[in-house]
Amino acid sequence: MTTSHAQPITELLDAETVQSIADEVWPSLVGDGEAFVPLPVAPPAEVVSAWVTISGPWNGAVVLTCAPATAEALTESVLMTRPPTVVDAEDVADALGELANVLGGNIKSVLPGPSALGLPRIGTAPPTGRLDDVRRIDGQWRGQSLTISVQGATGAPHTERNEVPQQ
Amino acid sequence: MRALVIDDSRAMRRIVGTILKDFGYEVREAGDGRQALDVLQEGFTPDLCCIDWNMPVMDGLQFVMAVRANPAYRQVTLMMVTTESETGQIVKALAAGAHEYLIKPFTADAMRDKLALLGLLPEGVSA
Amino acid sequence: MTLTATSFDWVRQLVHRESAIVLQPGKEYLVEARLLPMAQQRGLSGVSELVESVRKTPDPAVTRRIVEALTTNETSWFRDGDPFTSFTSTVLPQLLAARRPDERLQIWSAACSSGQEAYTLAMLLSDALPNAATRVSITATDLSQKMVERTRAGRFSQLEVNRGLPASMLVRHFTRAGNEWEIAPALRRMVTASECNLAAPLPRLGPFDVVYLRNVLIYFDLATKQQILGRVRQIMRPDGWLFLGAAETTLGVDDNWERVVLGRGSAYRPRKGA
Known part of the structure; x- marks a missing residue:
């Protein structure tokens, strides 16, 4: 396999592409009129992340990161809950995970395939500020910090230069 | 009209289910392909199955193949509802016997358009 | 958020006048998300600055783009089959x-x-x-x-x-x-x-x-x-x-x-x- 004509993944996944995917995901999943606004605000002290892995010609993950309170508010919006109904940890894992899943599936389609998508995972390990983020959008939803990042898998053979081999 | 919504995400089952109920469907849910086959075996015969692709235990593609292999379910319309959107995957799902394919994210209008294409929009719902 | 209440009102009235579409209060984030790229293209820091500049120097081309950005007319393929x-x-x-x-x-x-x-x-x-x-x-x-x-x-x-x-x-x-x-x-x-x-x-x-x-x-x-x-x-x-x-x-x-x-x-x- 030659990688001499490899296209950097940063070119395939420019900020505009990731934003346009978020623009379609938010109204559909989070609610009518909702939007992910690409304007950074102060990052939260404590964070929760949900992510899906992509494995194929390129290996990595699509990660959604925000404060636990933002994750709960997102979940309430996705599940359309009304007071006094409260969301629990399982709901948050489910809703945040599905957001990461839908973002991830659409981001995967932009990359040369075929690739496989992992099932959504959720955790507190903050993947913020990693050097191998290939695309990272710090933004906000309803004024709260929210980050979408696409990260190359460390140590994976094809991703050392974050390039995707052409077919 | 009856629908079976198969997705491992409760949030997504809720979104798809709410849209279908608004169109007048009676909706049952299943969290993976295996559970969905159990629902069918219990005797719930839906007009439509909305099927996620990536699920634990049995994924959506395996479910489509299992349903298509059973002549008893010939009348059931199968629609993938998934974030998987590579051309090759859509082709694979259609070849396995899925009738339609709706890509996540989608709007209620998009679901209505697909149901209209499939002739599964209940009377009284305007296309 | 950079969108002021006055700017949002101005955008709402513009969109209603030009397209008869009503932007409900609470759609501020939608306006922000759709218009921010246009503001940034013009070297402006935010959507309110974009609105200010159009109010000061009216430009039909820009107002048309604002309306178009907020009124995505989704068309179906086999519409009314x-x-x-x-x-x-x-x-x-x-x-x-x-x-x-x-x-x-x-x-x-x-x-x-x-x-x-x-x-x-x-x-x-x-x-x-x-x-x-x-x-x-x-x-x-x-x-x-x-x-x-x-x-x-x-x-x-x-x-x-x-x-x-x-x-x-x-x-x-x-x-x-x-x-x-x-x-x-x-x-x-x-x-x-x-x-x-x-x-x-x-x-x-x-x-x-x-x-x-x-x-x-x-x-x-x-x-x-x-x-x-x-x-x-x-x-x-x-x-x-x-x-x-x-x-x-x-x-x-x-x-x-x-x-x-x-x-x-x-x-x-x-x-x-x-």
Whole structure:
């Protein structure tokens, strides 16, 4: 396999592409009129992340990161809950995970395939500020910090230069 | 009209289910392909199955193949509802016997358009 | 958030005036998300700065872009399926029988929006006729320059291809281009797009065998409807077919048309001797 004509993944996944995917995901999943606004605000002290892995010609993950309170508010919006109904940890894992899943599936389609998508995972390990983020959008939803990042898998053979081999 | 919504995400089952109920469907849910086959075996015969692709235990593609292999379910319309959107995957799902394919994210209008294409929009719902 | 309440109100009033669409309070984030790229392109720090600059120096081109950015008109592919079913089952076979093999059929998608109707016809024709590319030409026109450019590009977002396009047609006639889908070059070549204001004298077009003029007349008053129908009739072949939207009719507007029932819908043909 030659990688001499490899296209950097940063070119395939420019900020505009990731934003346009978020623009379609938010109204559909989070609610009518909702939007992910690409304007950074102060990052939260404590964070929760949900992510899906992509494995194929390129290996990595699509990660959604925000404060636990933002994750709960997102979940309430996705599940359309009304007071006094409260969301629990399982709901948050489910809703945040599905957001990461839908973002991830659409981001995967932009990359040369075929690739496989992992099932959504959720955790507190903050993947913020990693050097191998290939695309990272710090933004906000309803004024709260929210980050979408696409990260190359460390140590994976094809991703050392974050390039995707052409077919 | 009856629908079976198969997705491992409760949030997504809720979104798809709410849209279908608004169109007048009676909706049952299943969290993976295996559970969905159990629902069918219990005797719930839906007009439509909305099927996620990536699920634990049995994924959506395996479910489509299992349903298509059973002549008893010939009348059931199968629609993938998934974030998987590579051309090759859509082709694979259609070849396995899925009738339609709706890509996540989608709007209620998009679901209505697909149901209209499939002739599964209940009377009284305007296309 | 950089959007002030005053700026939001100004945008709301503008959009309502130009498109009759109501942006409810609470849609501030939507306005922010849709207009921020336009502000940044202009080197402005936020949406309120964009609004301020347009208020100070009014620019119709910019206000039009603001309205367009906030009023995504999502069009379905096989919108109201009947005009397409009857096109392939009745209209196309009759026209093919009536025309010489070297006569090119001419179809007009008037008010084409981003091109879904024109490309739906191109897909149906390429499936029905082996020589569709040389036998038929499709003219697509719209009032909006942006929509004409979008039709020419033949690229559609994920949300757009989700709207009533059969999956089998998606994989057969489109390829992925980033997170969008691009129509096959052979189909794109069948469609010629240009700007056209239906409410003004028409440019040299046609003569057309089939005209799709759907969900346009509803926006005009009776006198303008009559003018539009009259101009359309002048650039149609005498045995041509006109498709209107499901809620539209020539009855009681212009008597020079004959209504023909086709399947569950109807079409209109120029009345003989009119």
